[in-house]
Amino acid sequence: MLAALLYGQEDLRLEQVPDPTPGPGEVVIQVAAATTCGTDLKVWRRGGHARMLRPPTLFGHEAAGEIVAIGLGVTGWNIGDRVVANNSAPCLNCFFCHRQEYSLCPNLTFNNGTFAQYLKIPAPIVQQNLLPIPEDLPAELAAMTEPLACVLHGVARSNVKPGDRVALLGDGAIGLMFVAALANQGAEVFLFGGSDSRLQVGSKFGAAQVFNYRQVPDIPTTVKELTDGWGADVVIEATGVPAAWETAIACARPGATVNLFGGCPRDTTITVNTEQLHYSELTLKGVFHNTPDYVRAALSLLASRTVPFELLISDRQPLEQLEQVFQDMKDRKVIKVAIAN
Template sequence: MRALVYDPDNGLRVAEVPMPEPGPGEVLVQVEACGICGSDRQLVRGEGAPFGTSYPVVLGHEIAGRVARLGEGVSGFAPGDAIVVHPFVPCGQCAACARGEEHLCPHQGVIGFTRPGGDAEYVAVPAQNVLRRPEGLDPAEAAILVDAYATPYRAMVSAGAAEEEAVLVLGTGGLGLAAVQIAKALGVPQVAVLSRREDAGALALVCGADEFVTLGDDPRQAGRRLRRMAKGGLGLALDTSGFADGVAFALDVLRPGGKLATVAMPAGDMPVSFAKLARKGAALVGSFGSRREDVEALLQMAAEGRIQPDVVAGRRLSLDEAPDAIQNPFFGRDIIVFDAP
């Protein structure tokens, strides 16, 4: 079968690889769609990979498809079932897993990094990572729910976004645009967006943003606009971009006692003013990955029309177009689409 393969010596390429077989406790998935994530791009740029990544690796961890075959001991699914795949495979035995924080498992595997991913016609995955997909939900839109949406959802739920009157989202990539929709779906009355790109404003507003500012705006005027919107300051800023100037701006507009949460993983160190954090009594919170129940909640939200992944879904590409797309990002989330089963 054909797959998108990467290794540091031979680069990124579409290649013929062996057809996977589902082992005990696994499901063979015929892939319908797989999103291209920023972490795929980071890997190809040599900016780091999850611990345990082995090369050559078939990329792709935002997977939607249909069950093709069941491995030994798997029940509850049948060939043809519409599904998505949660990409994180926790060990189930460590202290983090015992606390119910399996998304922070230090021993977890990641589909598309530590085991073959979904940028291929077929992929074998653990049955515990397979979730039913509402039949009416487009596979390309469903695929990006498992990470582009699930990552900011986990961060916002952990940071208590639903209790805030105003939230600022930093960044207008796939994660940032998804975060705007999620904040609104969680009931946040006012959501602002900060971007480096002036041309991202229209899409941010379509996603539900109430205010849009750029790093090119006068920071004092932009700050005053957001404080007026938030009646004195924002309770939560979610960083999806990892730019130091954006984080500095967010710290300025946070209200006393506010939170700065980040899901960004920039290649270099990020300078943060600890003096400003201390004076404001603000909290700095990191968030990684997601839980299976996060994806379940997002599938329900999408089925009910509370979030609109079609707005975040960017270009729909063939497998042959994927290498160029990984090196040349687009607004929203690029998605590899395969022929329907």
């Protein structure tokens, strides 16, 4: 089969590799649509990921498709079933899993390789995070289950209440998904990003006001002006830039929760004003990945069609154009691209 392999920093190659065969407890799907992700872009640019993969490796982690092979011991699934698989599953047996803190499981089974004709799903994911796609949901929308599950996890950890004023930094696919999820919970969202077209999508997803940060001299000052001089009740950072983490903290009112969601490069640090942190009683949170419950909630939200998530799909391209797709993502010409075989 034709598949994309990541060899290092911006070194992505299409190669012929053997078709996967399922072992015990596994299934193989024919990929109908694989969607690109900001995490894929960061991994491509950085040449690896601290948790999910090490080059050289099959690449991509968002996909939906149809089961074409079933391994020994798999029950409840049939050849031809339309399915979406999360890119991970917790072990269920460790310290963190016993406390239902599944995203912290040190034994997470990760799966990569969605930018290919076929994808093998490991047994733990088959058992916990392989879901049937509703009949009327297109594969390219179902493929977005994983990132939306991460967002729903992030929202749940952000202490958001109806009527809260939320400052959101970042207009990538994750940031825009946050807008939709937050607006759905009754929050008033102020979205800051660098692309007018993406900000328009944010407005359609329910943002109360949108701002191009290039036209905003000082984001924290603007947030305070929007919030009676206090700052936001909740701040969510969705860019993965250390300087933006510091900006996010500066946007917070006393007593606020700051969700530092965007993953920064390894070994980077930020400076925190200890006086503000202590006397303003700030809650700073790092939130990573998702859990099985949020995977199911995400697919349900996509299937409800209450949010026009199709607006996140900027383009559709064959696998052979994947290198150009990542260049377009790097240049911020597209939000997400559906790769079809």
